[in-house]
Amino acid sequence: MEKGLVVTQLDVTPGECIKVKGKIEADAKGFAVNVGKDSYTLMLHFNPRFDCHGDVNTIVCNSKEDGTWGEEDRKADFPFQQGDKIEMCISFDETEATVKLPEAEFKFPNRLGMEKIEYLAVEGDFKVKAIKFS
Numbered sequence: 001m002e003k004g005l006v007v008t009q010l011d012v013t014p015g016e017c018i019k020v021k022g023k024i025e026a027d028a029k030g031f032a033v034n035v036g037k038d039s040y041t042l043m044l045h046f047n048p049r050f051d052c053h054g055d056v057n058t059i060v061c062n063s064k065e066d067g068t069w070g071e072e073d074r075k076a077d078f079p080f081q082q083g084d085k086i087e088m089c090i091s092f093d094e095t096e097a098t099v100k101l102p103e104a105e106f107k108f109p110n111r112l113g114m115e116k117i118e119y120l121a122v123e124g125d126f127k128v129k130a131i132k133f134s
């Protein structure tokens with residue numbers, strides 16, 4: 001299965017926004033947006049699941065430190081539908097990461113105390129249209 005979009009060598013600092021714009025596949029099972037240092041060390045794995053890993057319409061968030069997943073955080077809200085065109089803004093500060101959507105916002109602790117985001121990956125059933133840094 002081909003890898004999704006991967007962006008490295010970033011230098012995103014607190015308060016800045018990573019805007020990810022794209023379309024959820026019509027038959028999506030799930031997708032993930034990962035930000036952090038690299039694929040082994042993630043500040044945030046933001047993983048909306050339509051129907052995968054035993055989850056239905058659930059957002060699973062987690063961190064990863066040196067290749068080891070942390071404790072999962074399942075969100076109550078699920079503002080996604082298969083086939084949706086969406087735009088999300090990912091930002092962070094010393095205490096938490098934020099994923100802001102037009103009608104929902106999700107927070108996740110900055111467990112690793114990361115001071116910059118160097119890595120962005122978008123995986124799964126999501127077609128990236130554009131990435132913008134502001």
Ligand SMILES: CCCO[C@@H]1O[C@H](CO)[C@@H](O[C@@H]2O[C@H](CO)[C@H](O)[C@H](OCc3cn(Cc4ccccc4)nn3)[C@H]2O)[C@H](O)[C@H]1NC(C)=O
Pocket residue numbers: 029030031032045047053054060061062069072123124125
């Ligand atoms: C109850 C005992 C077993 O627990 C299950 O353990 C699974 C394996 O660790 C957990 O699934 C993993 O959860 C991680 C977050 O905590 C990640 O989501 C793991 O997936 C990583 C990954 C991304 N991708 C690319 C991708 C992403 C989205 C859609 C399609 C491909 N491929 N593998 C995913 O495999 C899964 O969330 C967990 N379920 C629960 C309820 O804890």
